Amino acid sequence: MMSPPSIALEKSFSPSASASTSSSGFSRCGSQPLVIKTQFDRLVDDLRAILGPASGIDSESVDVDSLINLMREYTSQIAEWAPFALSDPSRNYTRNGIDEVNAKANLLILVWNPGKGSMVHDHANAHCIMKVLQGELVEELYEWPEGTNGHDVASLPLHMKKQTNLPLDQVAYISDKIGLHRIRNPSPDKIAVSLHLYTPPWAAKFGCRIFDDRTGKSSKADMSRLYSYRGKLLNYSQGGTSHTC
Numbered sequence: 001m002m003s004p005p006s007i008a009l010e011k012s013f014s015p016s017a018s019a020s021t022s023s024s025g026f027s028r029c030g031s032q033p034l035v036i037k038t039q040f041d042r043l044v045d046d047l048r049a050i051l052g053p054a055s056g057i058d059s060e061s062v063d064v065d066s067l068i069n070l071m072r073e074y075t076s077q078i079a080e081w082a083p084f085a086l087s088d089p090s091r092n093y094t095r096n097g098i099d100e101v102n103a104k105a106n107l108l109i110l111v112w113n114p115g116k117g118s119m120v121h122d123h124a125n126a127h128c129i130m131k132v133l134q135g136e137l138v139e140e141l142y143e144w145p146e147g148t149n150g151h152d153v154a155s156l157p158l159h160m161k162k163q164t165n166l167p168l169d170q171v172a173y174i175s176d177k178i179g180l181h182r183i184r185n186p187s188p189d190k191i192a193v194s195l196h197l198y199t200p201p202w203a204a205k206f207g208c209r210i211f212d213d214r215t216g217k218s219s220k221a222d223m224s225r226l227y228s229y230r231g232k233l234l235n236y237s238q239g240g241t242s243h244t245c
């Protein structure tokens with residue numbers, strides 16, 4: 001029996017009954033609703049504008065610097081994104097969908113339980129931009145297993161070439177050209193929350209690869225399932241995954 005979802009908060013906060021990226025600060029003027037967008041709403045709008053319907057979907061055509069700058073310009077405000085940050089305490093981390101960005105990307109909020117992390121993984125030939133929304137995360141950057149794209153390698157431990165602390169509001173970028181990585185929450189007692197943009201959305205469509213850091217051996221991971229979407233809990237059997245790219 002799974003426990004019900006909980007909002008990932010350190011402070012008290014009551015999400016609106018119907019969470020939506022455009023329903024924050026709702027008031028009425030006559031019969032017309034007046035929607036006051038939060039900075040988080042604007043960030044999602046701006047990401048959609050850069051990754052517009054007319055833009056290319058190929059990873060080579062993505063304006064990565066503009067996407068990184070947008071993520072940097074946003075200052076995390078817990079009340080703005082908390083309605084979308086559901087957390088399952090039984091998992092290492094919980095994947096919550098926010099937007100599909102004109103079918104060009106996947107925008108997710110990940111909630112990391114204290115002391116927990118991901119497997120080492122690749123990014124399915126896509127760009128990954130992540131921003132810390134709460135707490136702190138650590139990125140361990142690994143070299144690809146020698147002579148390979150992850151298949152049929154010698155049984156050798158992966159080589160970690162860099163470890164980076166990512167404090168609140170820090171933005172990090174990775175692609176398969178840079179290497180593999182693992183993300184973890186170093187805190188023994190506090191959750192961490194991060195915003196992830198994956199473009200193109202190849203991992204959700206085709207999966208990514210996870211790696212055993214002791215042997216370099218890899219296996220395919222299904223990345224299509226989410227725990228919630230735009231603040232609404234999905235069927236739990238659809239959300240059951242323990243991996244992230």
Ligand SMILES: [Fe+2]
Pocket residue numbers: 121123128181183244245
């Ligand atoms: Fe990743």
